[in-house]
Structures are given as structure tokens and as C-alpha cells.
Amino acid sequence: MSDTTYECDVLVVGSGAAGISAALKAKQQGLDVLVVDKEPYLGGTTAVSGGWLWVPGNKQGVAEGDTREEAETYIRALAGDSYDPDAVGAFLDLVPEALDFFENDAGVEFHYPEMAPDYQMDTPGARRSGRALTVRKADGRTLKKDRRRVQPYLHTYTVFGYMPEIGPDIATFIKANRSAKAFLYVTRRLVRTWSERILFRRAFTRTNGNALMTRMLAGAGDMGIPMWTGTKVTEVLRDERGAIGGAVITGAHSGTVRARYGVVLAAGGFSGNAALRTRAFAHDPRGDDHFTPTIGHQGDSYFLAEPHGGVLDTRPHQPASWGPVTVWKNLRGQERIFPHLRAFGLPGLIAVNREGERFANESYSYHDFGVEMIKENAGRRDTFGWIVADRKAMRTYGIGYAKPWPLPAWYYRKVGYLIQGSSVADLASRIDVPAEALRRTLEEFNADAALGRDTRFKRGSNWFHHFKGDMEHKPNPNLAPIDKAPYYAVRIQMGDLGTYAGLSVNGRGEVLAASGRGVPGLYAVGTAAVSVFGGGYPGYGANIGPAMVFGYRVGRDIAAHAAERSGGLRKAAVRDGDG
Missing domain, CATH: 3.50.50.60 (FAD/NAD(P)-binding domain)
Structure with missing residues (x-):
């Protein structure tokens, strides 16, 4: 020194x-x-x-x-x-x-x-x-x-x-x-x-x-x-x-x-430190089921304060501000991460669990959706789900990092970010969810979306939902049927914003x-x-x-x-x- x-x-x-x-x-x-x-x-x-x-x-x-x-x-x-x-x-x-x-x-x-x-x-x-x-x-x-x-x-x-x-x-x-x-x-x-x-x-x-x-x-x-x-x-x-x-x-x-x-x-905080995540994050008991886009959050503040008596206060009922992410590697093998802070609210996209069923209101904030995602995966080895969309949504809005038409989708498929299926059954097979369950989920959602409502989770029912959606889309800024092949899926995992x-x-x-x-x-x-x-x-x-x-x-x-x-x-x- x-x-x-x-x-x-x-x-x-x-x-x-x-x-x-x-x-x-x-x-x-x-x-x-x-x-x-x-x-x-x-x-x-x-x-x-x-x-x-x-x-x-x-x-x-x-x-x-x-x-x-x-x-x-x-x-x-x-x-x-x-x-x-x-x-x-x-x-x-x-x-x-x-x-x-x-x-x-x-x-x-x-x-x-x-x-x-x-x-x-x-x-x-x-x-x-x-x-x-x-x-x-x-x-x-x-x-x-x-x-x-x-x-x-x-x-x-x-x-x-x-x-x-x-x-x-x-x-x-x-x-x-x-x-x-x-x-x-x-x-x-x-x-x-x-x-x-x-x-x-x-x-x-x-x-x-x-x-x-x-x-x-x-x-x-x-x-x-x-x-x-x-x-x-x-x-x-x-x-x-x-x-x-x-x-x-x-x-x-x-x-x-x-x-x-x-x-x-x-x-900053400690979401980039596996040992501290294991202590504080209930969904990450092994310290390897969480991905953060934060910069430098390795727990430095805590480790500097600890020798002087500083203690970690874990009283908040949620230990982090959650933000679901997708993680993949580019063509050079470099890890990339995309925080999904808006995409769920757009028409023609839903989120499903490993059983092919919706589990939350996709127009929730990223934090509140993350809370539901953690609940849905409680007791499982990994915390994840899938964004599912069809050709219309993909061409109109894209899905997170995957940009819409006229940009080609081949790159996103090649790096493993985007999964494409020629039919609902084909997509279900590719993402390993029950095909019949995914079909029922889409049928139920599509019937509601055509009428501009979501009877199960009340998506698109308030101003915040609409603000996240497409305000020009009618009758509801957050809802559109998912019924035009090919179908697409993107895997989401847990991340945080701090x-x-x-x-x-x-x-x-x-x-x-x-x-x-x-x-x-x-x-x-x-x-x-x-x-x-x-x-x-x-x-x-x-x-x-x-x-x-x-x-x-x-x-x-x-x-x-x-x-x-x-x-x-x-x-x-x-x-x-x-x-």
C-alpha cells in the first residue's frame, strides 16, 4: 500500500x-x-x-x-x-x-x-x-x-x-x-x-x-x-x-x-454478492438464481461498515426492488441482461409459469410482478417464467430486447434470447410446458382480450396499467388476442434494481x-x-x-x-x- x-x-x-x-x-x-x-x-x-x-x-x-x-x-x-x-x-x-x-x-x-x-x-x-x-x-x-x-x-x-x-x-x-x-x-x-x-x-x-x-x-x-x-x-x-x-x-x-x-x-447495495443474497433473498438460497443489471452492488458498503458494528437491516418485507430480466449470451459468448420494465403491459403479450398458466397481472409494476413471480416459484429450484406472444405483437412491439418488424428476428433466435414455434403446441414443446395447458390459457385470455377485459387478473383496469401499454390501442391499451402464428417466447428470471x-x-x-x-x-x-x-x-x-x-x-x-x-x-x- x-x-x-x-x-x-x-x-x-x-x-x-x-x-x-x-x-x-x-x-x-x-x-x-x-x-x-x-x-x-x-x-x-x-x-x-x-x-x-x-x-x-x-x-x-x-x-x-x-x-x-x-x-x-x-x-x-x-x-x-x-x-x-x-x-x-x-x-x-x-x-x-x-x-x-x-x-x-x-x-x-x-x-x-x-x-x-x-x-x-x-x-x-x-x-x-x-x-x-x-x-x-x-x-x-x-x-x-x-x-x-x-x-x-x-x-x-x-x-x-x-x-x-x-x-x-x-x-x-x-x-x-x-x-x-x-x-x-x-x-x-x-x-x-x-x-x-x-x-x-x-x-x-x-x-x-x-x-x-x-x-x-x-x-x-x-x-x-x-x-x-x-x-x-x-x-x-x-x-x-x-x-x-x-x-x-x-x-x-x-x-x-x-x-x-x-x-x-x-x-450501492448487495444484490451482486451471492453470499449476501443467500442471507436476504428467499428465492435465491444457493446464491445463483438471481441476475442484476446494477453497477457495482457487491456489498462494499456493508463490508466497510461491519467491522465498526454496522448491521444489515432485513426488516423490509421485500429485500429488493425486483425487476424480471432475461439473460443470454451474444455471438461472442458474452453474457447479456435485459430488464423487463415495460414489456408486460403491451397488448398481445402474457406471462406464464412452467405449467403454461398465467400467474399474475402482467401490467403490474416490475417490482410487484416480481413479488408474484417469487411467490409462484416458492419451493422450486429456480425462479423463472415465460413471456408469450404471437406474430402480431412481435411485429408491432417486439418482445423486450427483440426489436419489432422490419428488423429480422433471426439474430434473437440464434443467440437463444427468442424462441419461436410454428404453433401453440410447437412453442409449448420448445419451452417445455404442457401444450394443452398453454392452449387453454390462450383461449381464456383471448376471449377476454377481444372484449377489452381481463376477468382473471384485471389487467388494463387502471391508469398505471394503461400508462404502461399502448394508449392508442382499442378497446384496452393493455389487451389484444394472441392468435396469429408463429408464436414466440422469452424466458424471464429474477433480477433487481437495487x-x-x-x-x-x-x-x-x-x-x-x-x-x-x-x-x-x-x-x-x-x-x-x-x-x-x-x-x-x-x-x-x-x-x-x-x-x-x-x-x-x-x-x-x-x-x-x-x-x-x-x-x-x-x-x-x-x-x-x-x-
Whole structure:
């Protein structure tokens, strides 16, 4: 290890939304901040996410009549026995102040959409709009020398390199094979993206979570916050007073960092660590039945806190925000992963179990569908299911990573992502489900779909369902018969967008030891910490909203906490006769 010593007031471990939020606010307070990240890029999982924030009490929601009581009612219903009124209250208290800082002082330009329904619209307190917001497109050139340092998009989620924005942008992309106007729109976006990549190695336009991190990292750069990539924290250190006062780092920068006011753990959750998954994920007892698209979530935050008494809080009734995925290998043998965050809601697609039967409402949110998928596979060796569609749906919408007509399907079949059958029986044979059961499932679904209803699971019965579907499809945006050969199937397995179980923290964001006392100077934010929502997933941005709000709080208060500790030590010294 190098004997180099670095000095700062605050050391932030991780460069996603949570860590950079803490860094921005701490720097605005006049503190000397250092951000380190073990990954080669900045931005973490936030940079490959949708970039939404679920933040009740924002100015749009208040203007539309949303109330704190409604938000609390909704969160309580989703959290159930895991509801933490103090944490929820703190979150709701902080939202207006935190958003005001990001918009007015940190250069984040939010977009307040007209429609972004809560995920469980039939639950008391849910609203059609006003709680979820996103960020406007960003120009990568605002990052100057750091333009190419932001984590690239998840390749499988782009359309030939371009990442459509959630909302009207992606809705237009979906119509590109049916509308000349949409086709021209998509062509312009793709040509610009390809041109910029050829000329400048990376496109300038950033969308979704990449836009959010571009704006936040540009703000950090303008403030002069150093951000070191390829730099791993291997140990968190206590100072001579017993508080956390630094860390050992290795990699691109190595040595010891002395952090006068403390260390902020924002290095993500643990869904990429098989041993911790075995402890926390009931569906993954062997540690090998789960696939995550998250970046760097190897449990670093937990392992850094554990020697100082940090404990994993597994009280949330769901230990992670679930997201079903498909995993396959490309022609080079490289593993690829595609998170299915929307496809289930489109007309002409259903999900079936290994018995060839539907088991849940496919228009549920990815998290809630994941809950049902885990229940369906309880006690089985593996957790999986199948998306089933026909020629119409495949040509119109595609199936996840498999793009629709006019693109040929041969590649997706060749790599094993897409399975095709000439008939229902043929498809059933290829995916090893009972043919007669799959036939009955389709007959029952098709009869309902033709009438625009789903008598079994009530798919397409509320605004959130419709928002996930094709709003121009009639009579129901989520339903269409599956009756035109050939038929297709895609295997889905369990994945996640971040853990809900995490380090136990107190009302200041400090890591709690098993004794119930905070570890002085050690903080956890984002998915490093236990979720405020208790295992429920309320709406778009349920991870990023709290990450930014609680990251802001730590950055705001960390100096005050250090001053309290110093004051306490001085008083004790005077009492002992040393003053």
C-alpha cells in the first residue's frame, strides 16, 4: 500500500445519485469533499436507470392538491408491517428543501410530467400524477473533460445506441414501424447519435438516468469536487477520538484518506454478492438464481461498515426492488441482461409459469410482478417464467430486447434470447410446458382480450396499467388476442434494481450498530441503507428519490454532527480536569 496521505473534510464512497447529492450539498456548505468510486466510470446504477424521482410534496404535486396525509396513507399501505413512520416523516419533510437545492443551486433541471401514475393505483392514497418527476435531456459537453467518464447506458436497453426518454420519446419509438412521422423522428435521433459517436466517441445527448448524472456530475465538477474512479475503499478508519475519520484506498489512487468530518457510504447495495443474497433473498438460497443489471452492488458498503458494528437491516418485507430480466449470451459468448420494465403491459403479450398458466397481472409494476413471480416459484429450484406472444405483437412491439418488424428476428433466435414455434403446441414443446395447458390459457385470455377485459387478473383496469401499454390501442391499451402464428417466447428470471434491505441507519443517516447507537462519522445513503419504503415500491423513482433526499440531508448536516462530537469531547475534558 502507498504511504500517501490525502486530506479532506468529507469522503464519499460511490458516485451515483446518493453520493453526489451528499457531495454537492457538503461542498455548498464550504466543506472539502472527495468522491471515490471503484468502477471505471462515474454515475453508478443511477446512470443506467430511468432517472426518475418519486418525491411526494414537490411543487407540482402540491399545486395539484396532493397532501402529506395521502402520501403517508399510500406508503403505509405498501410498507405494511415494515412501515417506519419516523423515516417516512423525515423523507416527506425534506423533499421540498432538497428539490429546491438541486434546482436552484446544483444545476439539475427537472421535468414535471403531466402523467406518471403511482404503481398501485387501486391502493388508498395513490395518485395519477404529481409525485414522480424526471430530468430534462442533458448535453454531455457540460461535463467538459469528464464527458466520457459517465457510466454508459446499459447496451441492451438502447435502440441502436440511442436511449429513448421515458414518456413521449419512447412512445414515438414504439410507433416507428407504423407511422411515417415517427419513423422520421427516430431516424433523426439515430443518425445524430451515430454521427456524434463516430466523430466524438460518444453522443452528446444524454437521457434518463444518464442525463440526471450528467447534470449532477457537471455541477460537482463546476464546484471543484475531485472524483476519482478506479479507486476502491478497502477499510474505513477511526480517528484518535473513536469517530470514523478516514479510509484506506487502493487502485488508481492508493494510500490513506483522512476525512475530518466523516465518511459517507454510497456504494450501492448487495444484490451482486451471492453470499449476501443467500442471507436476504428467499428465492435465491444457493446464491445463483438471481441476475442484476446494477453497477457495482457487491456489498462494499456493508463490508466497510461491519467491522465498526454496522448491521444489515432485513426488516423490509421485500429485500429488493425486483425487476424480471432475461439473460443470454451474444455471438461472442458474452453474457447479456435485459430488464423487463415495460414489456408486460403491451397488448398481445402474457406471462406464464412452467405449467403454461398465467400467474399474475402482467401490467403490474416490475417490482410487484416480481413479488408474484417469487411467490409462484416458492419451493422450486429456480425462479423463472415465460413471456408469450404471437406474430402480431412481435411485429408491432417486439418482445423486450427483440426489436419489432422490419428488423429480422433471426439474430434473437440464434443467440437463444427468442424462441419461436410454428404453433401453440410447437412453442409449448420448445419451452417445455404442457401444450394443452398453454392452449387453454390462450383461449381464456383471448376471449377476454377481444372484449377489452381481463376477468382473471384485471389487467388494463387502471391508469398505471394503461400508462404502461399502448394508449392508442382499442378497446384496452393493455389487451389484444394472441392468435396469429408463429408464436414466440422469452424466458424471464429474477433480477433487481437495487436492494431494499441495507445498513441500519438512524434519523441522521448514521450507520447504526447492533447496540442501537450510531457509529459517529459513518453514514449510509441510497441503496447502501435500508429503504424508507419498507419493501413497497410506490412509483417511478422509488430508489433515486430517497437517495437524493437523504444524500442531501447528510451533506447538509455532516459538519454540524462533527461539531457536536467535538463539543462533547471538550466538555468531557473540562469535567475531567484537562481543560
